[in-house]
Amino acid sequence: MTAPCPHCGTTTIAFTPVEAQFEAVVRALANGSKTLAAGEFRYFAQCTDAEAAAWVAHLLHCAHAWPQAGADEAVLAQVEAAFAGVAKPDHFTDRTHCDECREHDDTLRARTRGTLRRQDLGNAGWDPITFSSADGIGYFFPALARFALLPDVWPQHSWYADQLVLHLAWDGSDNRLLAWCNPAQRSAVHALLAHLVATRGQAAVHHQFDEELQAALAAWQPPSA
Ligand SMILES: [Zn+2]
Ligand SMILES: [Zn+2]
Structure with a gap:
């Protein structure tokens, strides 16, 4: 069957x-x-x-x-709800800029949130998300969050959590995705980061991105009311 x-x-x-x-x-x-x-x-x-x-x-x-643990599923549900309304953009990069931008645009345009693969996300040296507009990152964010919660099993690629955390920590409070997000989206990203600290903190130390994880958590901290 x-x-x-x-x-x-x-x-x-x-x-x-x-x-x-x-x-x-x-x-x-x-x-x-x-x-x-x-x-x-x-x-x-x-x-x-x-x-x-x-x-x-x-x-x-x-x-x-992949089956998800209950706590993972709860934070993914919050992320999916916050980003559900983001439409797929026609283009993800400035594809006329150079060959690399065109290739990354082709990679991302060929996928949806449902069909994006780990290998599409490359590695720190060849990462289409680095070149994507904030609209494009917002569209794929539920898939990125899901990959970040999967273990480090990829034959040709590293764990995805550290790659995503680097994107979220970049530029601190001037992070471009942070600037683009509405309050519900910011809260969902912060919840994902707090969940990574709580459940994968030791792994982050092992993979040497615990400082970036703490920096991202601080940058995405919602303003206290
Ligand atoms: Zn380029
Ligand atoms: Zn499938």
């Missing part, structure tokens, strides 16, 4: 691993082996190699393929 993902449309085998099984798959991915991860999944789901490989590939493409 297969079923299409309601977010990105990818069809995979309809088998939902229980928590311990899912953890075994994620452990294999975090250790750098898609093959072992697919092997674990095949064993649990009693499916073919191809079905297991496709299931793991979807997990590595689609932020919605």
